[in-house]
Amino acid sequence: xxxxxxxxxxxxxxxxxxxxxxxxxxxxxxxxxxxxxxxxxxxxxxxxxxxxxxxxxxxxxxxxxxxxxxxxxxxxxxxxxxxxxxxxxxxxxxxxxxxxxxxxxxxxxxxxxxxxxxxxxxxxxxxxxxxxxxxxxxxxxxxxxxxxxxxxxxxxxxxxxxxxxxxxxxxxxxxxxxxxxxxxxxxx
Numbered sequence: 757x758x759x760x761x762x763x764x765x766x767x768x769x770x771x772x773x774x775x776x777x778x779x780x781x782x783x784x785x786x787x788x789x790x791x792x793x794x795x796x797x798x799x800x801x802x803x804x805x806x807x808x809x810x811x812x813x814x815x816x817x818x819x820x821x822x823x824x825x826x827x828x829x830x831x832x833x834x835x836x837x838x839x840x841x842x843x844x845x846x847x848x849x850x851x852x853x854x855x856x857x858x859x860x861x862x863x864x865x866x867x868x869x870x871x872x873x874x875x876x877x878x879x880x881x882x883x884x885x886x887x888x889x890x891x892x893x894x895x896x897x898x899x900x901x902x903x904x905x906x907x908x909x910x911x912x913x914x915x916x917x918x919x920x921x922x923x924x925x926x927x928x929x930x931x932x933x934x935x936x937x938x939x940x941x942x943x944x
Contacts, residue, residue: 759785759800767796777814779807786810792818793826806863813853820845852915865911869904876900 762782766789777790781803788810789798797814825839880896 763798790814790818809853816849865907869907872903
């Protein structure tokens with residue numbers, strides 16, 4: 757309730773000149789927000805939750821909301837609870853971002869990426885020191901870009917594999933139950 761009250765206070769003080777994204781400290785929590793179009797998106801996280809993940813979550817929520825309800829936001833005749841169907845997307849996305857395995861995998865990928873970046877920075881410094889051509893530096897830059905694309909695809913694959921491992925057993929059991937029902941009651 758305390759965090760909810762602080763969010764209401766923040767909203768009452770918002771102006772068009774307010775920052776489009778910010779983090780506010782609130783006791784043992786942090787309140788992150790972004791503004792897209794005329795809509796504010798808030799998330800309350802424990803201190804220590806990675807800030808980039810919180811803003812990634814908010815961006816994903818904002819993108820989906822704009823995609824689903826973008827043309828209804830500014831209508832003055834919007835009925836109460838018009839966006840209640842959006843809750844299922846919120847809950848699904850919240851589960852994904854609160855899953856410890858995902859955070860650990862992203863942290864590991866970020867550490868690997870930082871390591872690659874440090875190595876590439878050192879290599880570029882060495883090239884500049886030796887006076888090698890700009891063409892070689894361009895090749896190294898392209899290589900770094902390709903490496904970052906591979907790491908991004910790897911992170912997406914890890915997230916997809918995690919979703920499959922979470923929901924595949926449920927889908928299989930449901931399919932088996934429907935098949936068994938069909939076999940017993942509808943086939944005969």
